[in-house]
Amino acid sequence: MSEPATLEAAPAGPPIDTPPVRFDPQAAQRRVTPRPRPWRWFVSAVVLVVLTQVVVGVFTNPRYEWHKFWAYFTRESIVDGVVVTLKVVALSALVGLVLGVLVALGRLSTNPLVNGLSWAYVWFFRALPLPLLLIITFNFSYFYPRLGVGVPFGPVFAEVRTASLTPLVIGVIALGLNEAAYAAEVIRGGILSVEPGQIEAANALGLSKARQLRRIVLPQALRSIVPAYGNQLVGLVKASSLVYYVSLLDLFGAVFVLESRHPESLVPILIVGAVWYLVITAALSVVQFYVERFYARGTVRVLPPTPLQRLRRLTVSSYVRLTRRGL
Template identity: 40%
Template sequence: MIGKDRVNSAKAGDVTFRDVSTAHQQFRWGKTALWLIVVLLAADFLWAIANNENFGWATIREYFFHPEVVAGLWVSLGLTVVAMILGTILGLILAVMRLSDDSLANGLAGIYIWFFRGTPLLVQLIFWYNLSTLFPTLGINLFGLGLGGWDTNSVITPLTAAILGLALNEAAYMAEIIRGGLLSVDKGQAETASAFGMTRGRALRRIVIPQAMRAIVPPTGNQLISMVKATSLVSVIAMSDLLYAVQSIYNRTFDIVPMLLVAVFWYLIITSVLNIGQGYIERYYGRSDRRNSAAAAMQPTGEV
């Protein structure tokens, strides 16, 4: 009787029912018009650039794969890889020292990070390149007893100065990135590993660091992209990187803007590839989060 009364009251107009089987989203004229305006402006901008002969598109095509440019590109990539590897390793050591209960290790790491993050990278590169003005020879001297000695200019070449400057500077930033990632892991993870008899180092390698990677990878990807661009600074110490190669060419041809655009396009290509790789790594380390979310969605809610 109750069900029939509800149907009758609905038919009588007490309750309004709407048929939504054929409902559809309303067309957004304003948003479509805005997109159209943006596309037209972008197309007009690109057309103006493509038809502007002052950009020297012919020169760009001529020198884009020039042997000197390609050689400088490989130098920039090599510096990026070596500096990031050394900086990450040293940064991991500094991060562990910063988290240590030992006040000496904590203090030394803090001073290192404070100094290298507080001074410009360009100044550090110039300092390493001119180290011979302070120390003409390099060696170990303990209480007047000299243990070996090498001419500083023969040791600190433009290559070693570039690697030292980039790697030591990067280590300071990577230390804070890694430290933040380690702190993001629940302390109970390390305590559980210790309860199962794992040493602190083993727990760090097997338990803590793999979980911290989800927080470490995104900022590390940004640092890698920044490192690619930071290698352009080594041109001031006569290191034949991509920018130095471009500069040496336009010093001969006086095609400044076209040659700078050659470097810009190569940097954009490299950073785009690195962005794709960063996205893949983030998805790889985010698999556990997706599995946990899927498992939680499949669990019964307990509602009756």
């Protein structure tokens, strides 16, 4: 029998002489200069020049009639329309969120009846155009003058006359039903984005389904839900202009009525409506930023700076540069 092979140590080579590292105080005081990027400055200058020309052209063009802007911007009918728009958006978002959570949980249910009904709800309300849904809701009292809760083929405990519903309620119901269909898919996608290992660990700990959803699944799912749902809310703001179909004077309706009464001021009135929608959307974007920043804790080492922090850093860095240059 042959003896097992043994590993032999490699012969040691000559020692390597490494020169000692010497500290150079002059090299330590040298500043690291970034690599010059002239094309970046050129592109920035071109964009800045074009942007300046656009802004100056808009504000110096007499056809925009800027001298009439503030009078229409603070007009009582316009402000009342803004308040109605905010009410419709807030109530519709609340109805859509609550109903969307229920439909999303139904879509994730293992019960075939609940899952099928939830899928049918999403399919139906996403297929209907929103103007058509508003018109159907507005004429709902024609088909069902009364709605009641009670025993089938028996006594009715509570009843409401659908003809007494106000345009605000009709608009909120239609927008809320439509919003819930899209919100359900956003919430379902966010829940499915949670790593399955998290749920398996929760099951191993013996947590109930409700506690798993509240303490483990939703906090992680909201990181994906908030950006998509914020985009959905911006779409809801624009969709709220369709409540004019149910005789509700929101911001769009107030602008439409005002420009029909003052056709000589059509351009400034339309600009007023556009600016108000931009203000509402900007406010929603700010809220979305802070909500995303809140739920980003634990996933990033450094939270994204707020606009105030960015301004402070820019001011401090500019002051430091000017101080070093002796200005």
